[in-house]
Amino acid sequence: MKHVNCGTYREMSRQAAGCVAExxxxxxxxxxxxxxxxxxxxxxxxxxxxxxxxxxxxxxAWFAGLDEWVGLGPADAGSCIQVMFDSxxxxxxxxxxxxxxxxxxxxxxxxxxxxxxKWIADHGGxxxxxxxxxxxxxxxxxxxxxxxxxxxxxxxxxxxxKAISVKYFGKQIPVxxxxxIGMDLLSSAPEVILLADGVKKAPIVAATLSGPVTCRVxxxxxxxxxxxxxxxxxxxxxxxxxxx
Ligand code: F6R
Numbered sequence: 001m002k003h004v005n006c007g008t009y010r011e012m013s014r015q016a017a018g019c020v021a022e023x024x025x026x027x028x029x030x031x032x033x034x035x036x037x038x039x040x041x042x043x044x045x046x047x048x049x050x051x052x053x054x055x056x057x058x059x060x061a062w063f064a065g066l067d068e069w070v071g072l073g074p075a076d077a078g079s080c081i082q083v084m085f086d087s088x089x090x091x092x093x094x095x096x097x098x099x100x101x102x103x104x105x106x107x108x109x110x111x112x113x114x115x116x117x118k119w120i121a122d123h124g125g126x127x128x129x130x131x132x133x134x135x136x137x138x139x140x141x142x143x144x145x146x147x148x149x150x151x152x153x154x155x156x157x158x159x160x161x162k163a164i165s166v167k168y169f170g171k172q173i174p175v176x177x178x179x180x181i182g183m184d185l186l187s188s189a190p191e192v193i194l195l196a197d198g199v200k201k202a203p204i205v206a207a208t209l210s211g212p213v214t215c216r217v218x219x220x221x222x223x224x225x226x227x228x229x230x231x232x233x234x235x236x237x238x239x240x241x242x243x244x
Pocket of ligand 1: 034035036037038039040066067080131132133134135138139140141
């Protein structure tokens with residue numbers, strides 16, 4: 001995995017947006033998969049501005065939702081579907097039928113997984129994924145200890161993830177499971193971009209890049225990916241052995 005210290009959050013977001021735009025110039029109908037969460041908000045703003053300036057056209061691309069809290073839906077502020085539609089899909093003008101997301105309120109989560117796997121396969125596989133890194137190294141909801149499962153997964157949430165969920169919901173709400181595109185499907189994307197910013201992410205960035213490859217730190221599994229790139233700001237790169 002390559003690391004680029006972009007210096008600032010703004011520059012990190014710009015570089016990620018540049019990669020997305022470059023891919024879409026070459027493959028306008030590519031299938032993309034973006035994480036929700038705090039980290040990619042700057043990327044979304046950059047992309048929306050670039051589209052307004054006609055520097056990128058995202059309206060022909062396809063989008064698979066990375067993950068969802070089981071039990072939550074669009075009416076729940078902080079759910080992945082609410083965050084992604086309000087922060088990205090809607091302002092970016094992505095046609096609704098170009099988006100497939102997990103229904104966190106579905107009665108049958110296993111079926112949700114199979115439906116997502118089929119949708120991804122029907123759209124040629126994920127071409128580029130932009131991922132955040134959890135404080136515990138999770139990727140999507142691939143929590144520490146989750147094996148490199150095939151396809152999509154329903155996962156019991158790690159205690160760290162439950163505690164951190166407060167930042168999305170403004171209060172502690174009972175979340176126990178997540179549904180997520182699994183590590184193997186994400187790793188099969190030819191292009192993988194990981195984003196991390198802020199001093200609080202410095203320890204997990206160091207573990208991701210220079211720690212052992214272990215399912216205890218799911219983000220470290222991407223060390224094996226030939227084209228994965230980790231973009232950080234200077235703070236998140238602060239504990240790396242050799243600053244670049
Ligand atoms: C969100 C997701 C999570 C986040 C990760 C980092 O869809 O899949 O894995 O990317 O928890 O979250 P932030 O960016 O809020 O620090």
